[in-house]
Amino acid sequence: MATITDTLDVEPGREPAAARLLGSRPVWLVLLAASVPMFMATLDNLVMTSALPVISKDLDASVGQVQWFVNAYTLAFATLMLAAATLGDRLGRRRMFLGGIVLFTLASVGSALSTTPAMLIAARAIQGAGAAAIMPLSLALLAGAVPVSKRALAIGVWGGVSGLGIALGPVIGGAVVDGVSWQAIFWLNVPVAVVAIPLALYALRESFGRSNPLDVAGVVLAGVAVFAGIWGIVHGNDDGWTSAIVLGSFIVSAVSLVAFLVREQRTEFPMMPLRLFKSRSFTIANIVSLGFSVGMFGAVFLVSQYLQIVMGYTPFQAGLRTLPWTAAPMLIAPLAGILAPRIGIRPLLVSGLALQAGSLAYMAVVLVPGSSYVSMIPALMMAGVGMGLTFAPSATAVLSDMADDDHATASSTNSTIREIGVTLGVAVLTAVFLGFGGALTPTGYTDALRPALIVGAFAVAAATVAALFIPNRRS
Template sequence: MQVHDVATPARNPTRWWILVVLCLTTLILVIDNLALSVAVPALAEDLHASAQQIQWILDSYMLVFAGLLLTSGSLSDRFGRKRIMVIGLTLFGAASVVATVAANPGELIAARVVMGIGGALIMPAALSIMLNLFDDEERHKAMSAGGAVAMLGLVGSPVIGGLLIDQFWWGAVFLINIPIVAIALVATLVMVPESRGPWLRPDPVGAILSVIGMVALVWTIIELPKGGLHHGGTVAGLIITVASLIAFLVWESRIEHPMVPLRLFRDRDFAGGSVALTLVQIGNGGLLLVLSQYLQFGLGYSPLKAGVAFLPMAISALVGNGAGAGLCPKLGCRTLAVVGMLVMAVGALMLSSLTADSGIGMISVGLVALGLGGGLATPAAVTAILGSVPPEQAGVGSALNDTIQQAGVALGVAALGSVLTTVYAHKMPDSTSATAHKSIGDALAEAARTGDNGLVRTAREAFAGGMSVSFGVSALGVLAAAILALIALRGRGPAPEPAADTADAPAEQIPVPAGNTY
């Protein structure tokens, strides 16, 4: 058996082409969610979907995705990251085809569930392959490139989605996924090397507890704004969440080969960086969704025009990613992460000043700050976090970080949505109907039926007021993340253990890096 020197691993000569493939696989996840958010108004009208059904169309994906991340990360380490990613791409592509031709809300919800399963298999596998493919010297450049591509998808998908909706129908937004999946699937099979950690005994009990705990957690977060802490569904979800996650932690701490190595949290870069990024996601989780609604409902933009409005954010994020790739080795991950988060907080504060009469100018300035700050902060923080993960645990380490952030996204969407809904309802006059109090979409629909132009103005002003408070909360969340990153992250981060060359090696022949203190 040939054992490679893990201290000085050879660099894969095609690693940058492989990075392009990995970026494609994660790009579809970004494109799907943002394009769908732009399509919500048209989708609701065409499918005659109720508000509850729309909520399930959006939330079903998140519930399944968050619930399966830990399990899929563990599976990728045990059975092969390339293999798991291929399965995920296949499921995601097939479900996208079904979603494209869905004839009712039930079919679309079912397709979204399968897409959530595929996405959960794709994300940790792709990130762990990247982690093992690049050494400490190149890892931040790779992360920055991945962040740049994700930002292009973040902004490009609403533009493309809006164009497809204007020219065709809402189902066309899922067509974006299909050619990208096809290209990524073929390229993965041809180019990406297989890698895995040393074989460990499966942990089915841990997998079941993690799925129950994470699904219950996200469900509770989603339900919280609807009925508050006293609602029966919220209380039940909270009880299940606490019981299952405590059981999961106890179980994982006692078995010989846990699915999740809890010792990762002893590393300050991993623990502090994960919590800081979670706060960023809480602060910004619902920001773009709220802003998209403001552009369409508040300013009357078409889906295409709303998508184009996000272009300044994409351009500035590309600048931030490019600058960060060069500055990270000089300044360190902590400095870039803190500076970037502070710039993001400034952007959120700018957006909190928007009113019903604001033009695109202030929106663009705020989005530029958000993009630039995110381009600097996110790759730096992720590099610091994943640099502390042993290569043989790259899959589950990546999944654990993704899971924590997904919980932050769900909490952010729920929190900002709750603040927006509460303030909107409070600002609507008592003389308006109960229907108009529910949401700006309901108010505008009622105004269209009755011809009440005054209701349109009132609803838009109320929505702008709620949005302003939501963006203020977002700014506080990102500011808290910056403070935590300053305290928790090391100045330049430890040099992680180099990854062994595990390409195409059988699991039992892959050496564990020496000197592992985890």
């Protein structure tokens, strides 16, 4: 089988980045080594959704604590990805990649052993920190290993694996909760890591980027901005949106965000180089990622619980019924990766986002008291196909104008913004749900779910409009 190094041009006096990374390893093995840990991290974004009602009951958790079971993971994930990419460039991408796998696995064990909501929230935060080193470096290692002519296809396969994690998350979580216990959904990560670590050691070679010092002040300011803003949204309904503590959290968030941007503009080695946003493709791809994540992942959080609380399905039955939504990206994302160089990324992104916005609006109409699962299937299929058309083209758009040395930073910036969108989506849509009187009971769920889905549809619709302006490159 041909290797990636067969297709690379060698710069005079310098071994190419992909050759340093791979040696003589075949392409499929490198793709597998980069994708398996990413699959593990992606799986844990949604693996809890089918288990949340069971965990909530077992640990006697409130609605706010249930949100933090998800948000603790995504906040740590979002806040630390850029720092992990910087350290990966400086200390070695494979080294940080492996460190992320180890930390993620240990935190998974901690999650499984949790006996209180606070313990689970803390373990999930550490788990998110491990995932922060896995996801962006996975894409950076892969993108730097393939020639430009094959990059869209490789990213498409990578997106398909990501889609597989999304597809199997609710199903695996539901099956394990029904068959064993909710703790077992975290124990599953241990055997995956046992395979992933030696595979990465064998198939991947160490690579480095720019040897810049870590922007500690930037990490702290970004973390405070995101955490304070999400905290205010989560506590707005309970404490009052005009209360001093909620308003104060929003002020702290805004001031920290401004300070972060000023810091990144002036420091010699920024965590998030603002120069990357000079690329229209990169900027619009990140706007799309934010709006898409707010709408769709906030909806996934609520709809997965709707299937159990209102329709009465078990966790496994509910997970199976999300497959028209979550399985489609596994099939569509590689196809989108193949089509992107031929027809351009704009038609794929616009059509995919429009399908997703329409799916949420459709669900908001059909989900009335007494509605059946069958009425949801068209909307679930629209959402799944739309997500599949979004993943690979948006990832391609993020890297299309970037130099090889910027791949890790650009990828981690996009992943950071996307995960912030996931956290915002869960927080905002849940706040709308609670603001309309939502409760975790059959009678209190449906009426409050509908306005939350409408808000999600508007968020994805805004991303659709932004996608109209992305450069439509072809190769």
